[in-house]
Amino acid sequence: GQQLNQSPQSMFIQEGEDVSMNCTSSSIFNTWLWYKQDPGEGPVLLIALYKAGELTSNGRLTAQFGITRKDSFLNISASIPSDVGIYFCAREGAQKLVFGQGTRLTINP
C-alpha cells in the first residue's frame, strides 16, 4: 500500500517548548489530515488541509500542506501538559484513510 512516513516516532520535551512533526509520502495526495489521540481514547481530527501550500491554524496548532503535495507538517507552539498524546497524519483515498504510525508526545512539567 501507499505508506506514510511520520517522524519523529516519539518526542520528549519540556512544557512551554515548541513542537514540530512531519509526514511524508512517495505519492501525491489531495488531502492531508492531522488527528490527535489522548491516552485511552479514540483519535480526534485537529486540522484538515486541502490545497498544496495551504497553512491552517487551530489555536496553538499550525499545519501545512507541502507544496509538492507529498508532505505535511504540524507545529505546536508553547506546549502545555494537555498536548500529551499521539499525533497521527492521514491521507485520504478511495473512501478510506491511511494513517501514519504516529508521533508520541511526552511533556515534562
Added chain:
Amino acid sequence: DAGITQSPRHKVTETGTPVTLRCHQTENHRYMYWYRQDPGHGLRLIHYSYGVKDTDKGEVSDGYSVSRSKTEDFLLTLESATSSQTSVYFCAIARGFETQYFGPGTRLLVL
C-alpha cells in the same frame, strides 16, 4: 461529540472462540470503519462500510468479517480468535470519508 459507542469496551477470550464487536451510531452517517491499533503500526483499516449491506476490505482483513444490516450498527466478527488479534479496536463513522469520528475503543485480549 459524535454519537458513537462501542461494545464491549473490554474483552478477554480464548484462542479459537468467536468474538463479535459492535459499533453503534446515532448520527445516521453513511460510512463506518473498523480499525485495529497496535504499537508501532498506528491505525490499520480492517473493513469498512459505505452503506447498509455494502462493505469492503481494508489492509488487514484476514481473519475478520463484518456485517451492516442497518445504518446505525456495524459488527466486526472474529470467527476464531487468535493471539495475533489481541489489539485495541476502534470504530469510526463519517458523513464524508475524510472527517472520521472515532469511538472509545475496545480492548481485546486473546489468550
